[in-house]
Amino acid sequence: MAVIIQAERMWLGPGRIEQSWGIRMEHGQIQEVGPVRKLRQGRPLGGAVMDCGRSVLMPGLVNAHVHLELGWLRDRTSARGGFAHWVRDLRRHQAEEIAEVGEDKFRRSMGQAIRLGATEMLHHGITSFLDVSNSGLPGQVLPENGPRALAALECLGLSESQSAPTLTRAQAYVDAGRRGRVRPLVVPHALYSCSGNLLKGLGSLATQEGFTSIHLMESREEADLYQLGMGPLKVLVDEICPTHDILVGEDPLERLDRFLGQPASFLAVHGYALSPSQIQKLARMGASVCLCPSSRAFFLHPTIPLTDLAKSKINLCLGTDSLASAPTLSLWREMAVLHQEYPEIEPGRILAWATEGGARALGLPAGKLQTGLSADWIAVEAADVPDDELEEFLVAEEPDVRVVCVEGEILLDGRWDG
Secondary structure (H helix, E strand, C coil), X not given: CCEEEECCEEEEECCEEEECEEEXXXXXXXXXXXXXXXXXXXXXXXXXXXXXXXXXXXXXXXXXXXXXXXXXXXXXXXXXXXXXXXXXXXXXXXXXXXXXXXXXXXXXXXXXXXXXHHHHHHHCCEEEEEEEECCCCHHHXXXXXXXXXXXXXXXXXXXXXXXXXXXXXXXXXXXXXXXXXXXXXXXXXXXXXECHHHHHHHHHHHHHHCCEEEEECCCHHHHHHXXXXXXXXXHHHHHHCCCCXXXXXXXXXXXXXXXXXCCCCEEEEECCXXXXXXXXXXHHHCCEEEXXXXXXXXXXXXXXXXXXXHHHCCEEEECCECCCCCCCCCHHHHHHHXXXXXXXXXXXXXXXHHHHHHHHHHCCCCCCCCCCCECCEEEEECCCCCHHHHHHHHHXXXXXXXXXXXXXXXXXXXXXXX
């Protein structure tokens, strides 16, 4: 049955705000977008209409990079010693936790953190997300009727002996198949944490899946590892596997091309230490870049090379990273941090990165309120905010999310609260 969704206003993209518009959805898709009076023409009185009141209809938010399984580490880590030190700290915390409570109880607590994180994101208006985990647990415990989830098993291993068993596990993970809206994927962690053979195997899987994502040039320490063959991350890599095949002086994008190849859809995560030439190469690949502003500030990573990214016209999207490096799983906060750091960026562009940019990066038929796309939308409270201040309000202040809809199914309905 077709349902008409109406609200006081609708945000359709940067600078485009319409009064008294709505959408008609049926079979999980948007069938029509336009003025409510037009949507109602020729339809019987009393037909299915959902009135979201004095709210703003807009596309659901897309979190293009999150580590839900690290939620148990909330407020327990520090980046004072730098990125490599934080990695060591994370590994130490996990080993201590397992030693104290046991493997089974630890996995249960991690599963609880994953479910709580997914619920938190839903209440922040996130209708789709790419989760990245070492455990593969999100693929098992995420609700199959919740937001659309790309549950990626993140593979790593610098020793050549690890490649075969890791790839066997990866193939079995993908072969398990979808559970409702939860789709399993396999991705590499980073170029500095995977051997050449492992990257080649993951590249073959990426070709089958048509998509991959990887942490790329996140920190100054990573740049020093490749360019100078020194620094804290180089020490960590040598400790983990003294016989690794990372070449000093090698451009990481050459390593990417040589081993992983160029899948149809490629998402580079973070990218704060990318050089202009590397950004140009990513642009030629048709890659997207995901920014996680809160975790960038947490680690004091290099400033985002927005000028070079804009020149290359790379598709940008936003992620929350993890609760081990960010205070919340809210994309509204990520937008606010970005807006505060770069006030010259038009708020509408930031909103587009959190919606259409994320959907494009993940290859999803969503991110816009447009005929033929999935009926993924949210209604946010913004009464009495003038049209010319609406985008600024949405990125600077965290609005209350009243309604969340994914594939035409209402997952959160708070229209009558308060």
